[in-house]
Amino acid sequence: MLNIGVLVSGGGSNLQAIMDRIESGYLKNVQIVTVVSSKTGVYALQRAQEHGINNTCISRKSFESMEAYDDALIRHFDAHKADLVVMAGFLSILGESFNKFYDKRVINIHPSLIPAFCGKGFYGIIPHRHVIESGVKVTGATVHFVELEADTGPIILQKAVYVEDEDTPESLQKRVMEQAEWEILPEAIKLYAENRLVIEGRRVKIV
Template identity: 85%
Template sequence: MLNIGVLVSGGGSNLQAIIDKIESGYIKNVRIVTVVSSKEGVYALQRAKEHGISNTFIARKSFSNIDEYDEALIKHFTEHKVDLVVMAGFLSILGERFNKFFEKRVINVHPSLIPAFCGKGFYGIIPHQHVIESGVKVTGATVHFVELEADTGPIILQKAVYVEDNDTPETLQKRVMEQAEWEILPEAIKLYAENRLVVDGKRVKII
């Protein structure tokens, strides 16, 4: 059984997609053992509660530096025997200690086709605003292993979504979530649980 811990910061729609795929039996031998939010009172925690999943919030501002924050998260996930950490709309920055401790055991979903519209400052609605302003015709989502520098880790899965002429950042964000993020994040967890991911430098091979 693969134990996963999910990091969230908002409504938790990606968390719900994972829960749904586990409960339907599509993802086998995986259980969410804890959900951790960077903010108190977000709806993602309510989603976890409704499905009987342990949940809490650990805020960055409660700690004097990033190392202390890293240690608090490491302690929490270790106590819950977490094998894989999933960042599902998590907006806080994690430091070197956390990344080293969970090396190649943290995955993130990003709302663009990396390496476009990514990196520091590209989160939430912002990538979609830049997509529309740039005039590109195709965007999408990416699931990747997390490294210290934002959005630079080996890419596991990507899915494209066409940009429509009448799109706003909000309509595009919704469609990218529904057509890409909610599909490839659970799929990446499934592949990881089945030991089908092989990291070779910056490339991830699916076997």
């Protein structure tokens, strides 16, 4: 059984996608052991509560240093025996000690085709605004392993979504979630659970 802990900051639509795939049987031998939010009162925590999943808020603002915040997260996930940590719309930064403790055991979903429209400050609706302003015709989503620098870890999966002429940042965000994020995040978890991901340098091979 693969125990996963999920980090969230908002509505939890990607969390819902994972829970749906577990309940449908697509994700076999996978269970969510805890959901941690960076903010109080977010809908993602309610989603977890409704599914009987342990949930809590651990906010960066509650700690004097990144090291203290990392330690609190490590202790929480370790206490719940999390094998894999999934960042599903998590907007806080993880520090060096967390990344070292969970090296190659943290994955993130990002709403663009990395290395485009990513890095510090590119979260939420912001990547979609930049996509439309840039005039590119294709965007999408990326699942990658997490490293200390934002959005730089080895890429696991990507899925493209076409930008339509009438798109707004909001409509594009919705379509990227529905057509890409909700598909490839559960798929990446499935591949991880089946031990089918092999990291070779900057590349991730699926075996």
